[in-house]
Amino acid sequence: MIKDISLARKQTRVIDPAKNLHQRQLKQRIAFALIWLAGIIAITALLFIVGYMVSNGFKVINLEFLTTRPAGGVSGKGGISTTIVTTIYLVLLTITIAAPLGIGTAVFMVEYTTEYAGKKNLVGYLINLIRTSVEILAGVPSIIFGLFGFAVFVSYMKLKFSLLSAGLSGACLVLPLIIRTTEEALLTVPKSYREGSLALGTTKWQMIFGVVLPSALPGIITGIVLSVGRVIAETAVFWVTLGGSYRLPKNLLSSGRTMALHVYMLASETTAFDKALGTSAILIVIIILLNLAINISSKQFSKKFSGK
Template structure:
């Protein structure tokens, strides 16, 4: 039997290769440390200084978040009541409650999720499991990352030009949901792809060894194993959609009514808050709306963290 076909020889070769790679990595690390600039202060002092810098940066970030939350809570909590939550706006939208805006927000977000999630998950499965890794796949990933960085005002104008004008859907829940789905798509797709890639390879190999097909492995093993992280990405995308203003302002309109059909118009909480604060109509209602909106987004983020921990 030749050495190339001997399993023991092959195993030894793999082990020698791994050991050689470890030695090479250790040599590169030693070389990088040796070629570095000579330190004017001791290692312990520089480590303590940088640790202090990191702690100060973390403290500043936390204090800014606490300050924003405290400001909104202090100004908005006195105006929160059942009448405010479940009532309807009165007069020139300066008094009364915000119940239609809450329904519009939940309606358009749920519709956007139903449109975006299947497309994003299927695209992620294709990129992670079926596509041949190369330049085309890298271009698709780059396009998704670029789409995630597009300003919401640009996406709102694009949604208005395409869905409202070109497709003739008008200012409606469906137009806004389609535009929001474009914002959610890269978040859910990239998160789902990373979740699928995080599933250990040996699980796939075991399934293939038992005679499972590619689709059976993906649908019955990979996706259930990655469900927790996929759900986290979906929740984060929903949180992004709830907090958007420009997109829904250009595609849904500002009408105060209870939407029934997807072709009905409406006014989400973000637009209602913007109009109240920008025109100075009723700052008390603006702070109350901001507090409820912040509570909804915070609840989605906490739910995403809970799903992430549960999946681990």
């Protein structure tokens, strides 16, 4: 009996509120300190990499470097003029192919498959297959897309090492990214926008084209700009589809060399490491400008469509 009473007293012992509060505050301070430490380490690493590449790369950047084409062979002589133009050509071609397909797929998945989602029929299984395929493609290594492009576009379709082969392979690479970002952007559009538009007598296509897509435009643009950044920075896909010629492409079936591919070739096949650093510095500046463009365009479109 005495043991039961002492046990009950221990169980009903009141915890000191001040001590409990102090312990929780200590845990919070430790968690915040670890979070800040992780953020500081990440920022320090980023600044170190960017600072090193830019400070060393800008030493070789001048007007001649930007306006002359690379020299042939393994000397590493010349500039990067043709690589800049080839990169622009490839970005335009890739986005022209991938953007309509990606946006159209996302519109279909969000606006036309809602009533079939979860149903155990042929259409429902097809929708699940499409979603699963997009998820799988988003995680496939880029070299796999390069090997696919080499096997299908370069060898089977006889397009050779060319801008067209590289553009089609690059479109396959960025297609999942455009689909996912566009789908997320469409899902953020309030349902009341759709209901209000249909209540005014518009057709479903008019509602999508005139109301939903403009409202989701900031997210769509973000996905496209991110895709542009990936095309600019990619090497594995274009190493086996673009060819690597230092000359300027004359048409879609001509070979070429992007800036990222040029950096790889300079670093691996020549001794011109300083010029590889210079090209890398320009690439980093372009990526930074693209990220700034994402932020600015998203804010501008958000203000425009929110009426602010």
